[in-house]
Amino acid sequence: MPKPGPRLRLVDVAERAGVSLATASRALAGRDGVSAEVADRVRQVSQELGYVANPYARTLAGGASSTVGLVVHQIDDPYFSEIAGGVIQVAGEQGLLVQICHSGRNPEHELRQLRHLIAQRVGIILIAGSGYADPRVEAEAKQELATFQDLGGRVAAIGRHFLGVDAVLPDNEAGGLALGEHLLGLGHHRIAVAAATGGLTTVLDRLAGVDAALRRHGRSLDELPIVHSDFTRDGGRIAAEQILRDHPETTAILALNDSMAIGVLATLRAHRIAVPERMSVVGFNDVSVASDLAPSLTTVRLPMTDMGRMALDLALKPRSRRARRRSTGHTLVIRDSTGPAPTR
Amino acid sequence: MPKPGPRLRLVDVAERAGVSLATASRALAGRDGVSAEVADRVRQVSQELGYVANPYARTLAGGASSTVGLVVHQIDDPYFSEIAGGVIQVAGEQGLLVQICHSGRNPEHELRQLRHLIAQRVGIILIAGSGYADPRVEAEAKQELATFQDLGGRVAAIGRHFLGVDAVLPDNEAGGLALGEHLLGLGHHRIAVAAATGGLTTVLDRLAGVDAALRRHGRSLDELPIVHSDFTRDGGRIAAEQILRDHPETTAILALNDSMAIGVLATLRAHRIAVPERMSVVGFNDVSVASDLAPSLTTVRLPMTDMGRMALDLALKPRSRRARRRSTGHTLVIRDSTGPAPTR
DNA sequence: GTGAAAGCGCTAACAA
């Protein structure tokens, strides 16, 4: 592995500006104890020379770590890549670097990544993706993050409530409610749910929303077939096959995210089942391709890019006594994959 | 921004193992000059204590930088997020960190990002996305990367030939040829091309392939309408609108990437033009949704995830005298968006 | 307001 070469150092800037190392450092850090003119001159010179501080030296000397660690399940899942896009935007504006690593939807692996990031002394950790309903699974990560924060690190979560850190929380329950109401409003009584594994809070929250909608109509989630699979297209395919086999009377499939909905649509197409004439389908998230599918997908829009931005914004604020929570809002986007329940 | 807290240091490990700092350093780095037993004991102790080296101190002291800088146009473009997925996989296996930044399809911004990464002392730079046909545009980046390499950095490009560095090169020309042959074989004579801006080598290479196919049939690219737009869905929409307006006799649209093809399909759907009965459409890349569109998209598959892996693999090898080139291979994937040219 | 000097934790010469 390569070694860094000789480059512009702060002394060079200081020399050119005719000040001491310490003054130059203060000026560039924007700390006070430097006269305005001197500070300006230093910044000017630094600009001209194209000086960029060596982050290793800076961090080692007890300065700020300017790197953000972002933990996602899988970067090539559009949900996460859009979030990452938002994070990278803000980071770019702030001159921060973003390190991305995969947790692979696996709590143990996630914990390893977390520890690695902490050992690497990142300044900020952003952790995205559903949390686990079982508090024991979250406990270690929570502990690790708490220690990290006590040592001065900053943390924000995206889509997890039980980590004891600042969090951006998608409107999962409200979104589930909106989808449920939408399908019920179209006259669907035989609704099946394509869900991910039950241990995820995202799944539980979205289901709770659906349940709330059903209860408004004097029904409940218990009556619906819920097939548990993965939050992926393949998961959607598997769930759809099972629904078609075990619950042929179904007129609407509610997939708990868009990836699953895409898998559901593919399966229905393979079975030559008309959407929405014979079967309505809804997803969740509104990833960018949702509008380009055929039929285009009715779904709940979450502002993924903004969620990434919000998370980093939160983490850039000083830590507060209590963990902050930011709700994302949501929008029901009605497209062509849903229609009135077929009349028999 | 936070400061790192007090943590385990190498001296602590050395002390516990009853050796000096230097010996401990050597033992953990796996360098020789340490007896096997001592080395083992040090590693043992380090393990037990859960010691992880401080990368800032390590790098500052002239050690290896273990971070990889990955420059992509836009991480939430599936082409790039799949590449990033491959890079992150390999990096995870090697214990490397991946820093991702956006160039935003803008040579100047890309140059800034490059300089920033270099200033940040990353050890490896991976640069993905089409290069520019104008050598002057590439010149600065090329120069910057050459200097970086001379200082011991490693670089690999994905999809760019003119950077003078190791490169993973997608089969753009051969893929273009395959698509051209496919459409001509279906009897299409009125083919229009939805291309991105002409300054990109990817565009030129793919067009060259199409031209080669045409020439085999006694024709040439000059006869075809080529609409230049962006490598995005919106770009595809704009191009399709223009093609429909100016070249209504067209029976096949060849989009130079899948994003554009998706935009083209959306536009055709809006115009109620049947695909493939009245119009065939092809894309390029085979992003994962291509198979889930309706109609599913005929396209050329590039192994994006592998391309990411290959690029990092290349960069991890020692630099060779001449820049290496790895071709990716490609596969024509025929799906439902192409059919025989309509007979009049 | 400014400068001199002491580290931060590590690697790599240089000694032993």
Added chain:
DNA sequence: TTGTTAGCGCTTTCAC
């Protein structure tokens, strides 16, 4: 084979 020591480039006391 092992230990000692001088930096790497920066931030931050502590003097002035």
